[in-house]
Amino acid sequence: MRYSYQYPHPAVTTDCVIFGFDGNRLNVLLIERGIEPYKGQWAFPGGFIRMDETADECARRELREEAGLDDAYMRQFYTFSAVDRDPRERVITIAYYALVQQRQVTGGDDAARAQWFALDQVPRLAFDHDVILRHAIDALRRQIHFEPIGFELLPQQFTMTQLQRLYEAVLAVKFDRRNFSNKMRHLGLLDELDEKSILPNKKEAFLYSFNRENYAEFKERGFRLEF
Amino acid sequence: MRYSYQYPHPAVTTDCVIFGFDGNRLNVLLIERGIEPYKGQWAFPGGFIRMDETADECARRELREEAGLDDAYMRQFYTFSAVDRDPRERVITIAYYALVQQRQVTGGDDAARAQWFALDQVPRLAFDHDVILRHAIDALRRQIHFEPIGFELLPQQFTMTQLQRLYEAVLAVKFDRRNFSNKMRHLGLLDELDEKSILPNKKEAFLYSFNRENYAEFKERGFRLEF
DNA sequence: TGTTAATTGCGTAAATTTTACGCAATTATT
């Protein structure tokens, strides 16, 4: 008991919902807790903020320490402050979601066990992390309308079908293959590459990459897919 | 110095950007600080979170205490955590914006002085509140595409022109009067009332009100105005 | 009181975008 204040202070943590895309479905990376409370249950990587780091830095550090992930796309989406969301003490958590290429991480490292779960197979989570997950999905869906966020989930080069599967997975809808392709190509967000893909069990297809020059403008002006 | 912890805890506050609409422009309500730091400078109403209240409750309490506002529409939009954003100690603030009918509040009450400022006439603000304001405007613009948020800023009954002015003020664009009206009426979001308005210096016009039944669906599915 | 300007209601034609498909060519599977 070494740090004292005139008024009570809550503890502050960051938690990070990590979304990955396996080419077909959207998944989340969970960590099995090694300590109480909720020992043995699944939770998002996260931890207490240090006095010399911002929330962004904290979230990024936890991501590295607990999930072995560097350079992930991250976004703060909500701060959860229910009074009794942590049994130990008053803890307010600043929640982020991250988008990563799923193959980057397979197992976690260190002591903790990390595992990918499909969105409809997520077990009961520690703390109020169920609530946090629901909010994260909502935030991601909202964001995907305004920003070409999905590109963070795909490899540098991808086929149109891969891109479509991603959008379908995030928004939980189905698009017409030809219309999706037409719309995407006319948006100017993609560069059509000369190469073609060689994917297992697939016919070869054109490869695309993300056009960084137009990225900023689409972030500003927003863009929307039919649905 | 009466509250001690094993690890250092940051202080946590909420701050609230209050948007009002005067029929023509979007304004923010600022409070002149009566105490150090930044005494005499303008800032958003806000204050330290209590251990028995959520951030939502805290923001609502501060709104009532400092701006005399009850029942405002409020929304958390970002948490600011720069290490030295407060000269006193490490303070993390959970930021909200509120939408109110501007006539509800004129002057603040209590000791503090409250005043409406047009967005382009906001003075230098205390702390990092300039940054917070910028983020709040961005968040509001983003939100207005998905949710019929603007209705919180208008009286129960309003004319189509009033609604258009509101959207124009928030998005900083101009719409064609006839197209705006057509689109809005076809959206099904409005109830056309039998009454007509009697506004000063205006020709009488039909009054509309917000159709609460369709509100939820539009929150879900989103809707977008041309621009 | 007469004239001008602003405001409102009600259109409509053209341009653009969305939507719903067809069809042939290539590749994997059996």
Place this chain on the structure above:
DNA sequence: AATAATTGCGTAAAATTTACGCAATTAACA
């Protein structure tokens, strides 16, 4: 060799967006 899946390239119809016209009413002002 036959069948199914995948991809590329269209196109016509439907729906929406965009850019205006025009008359009627009210306010403002000479």
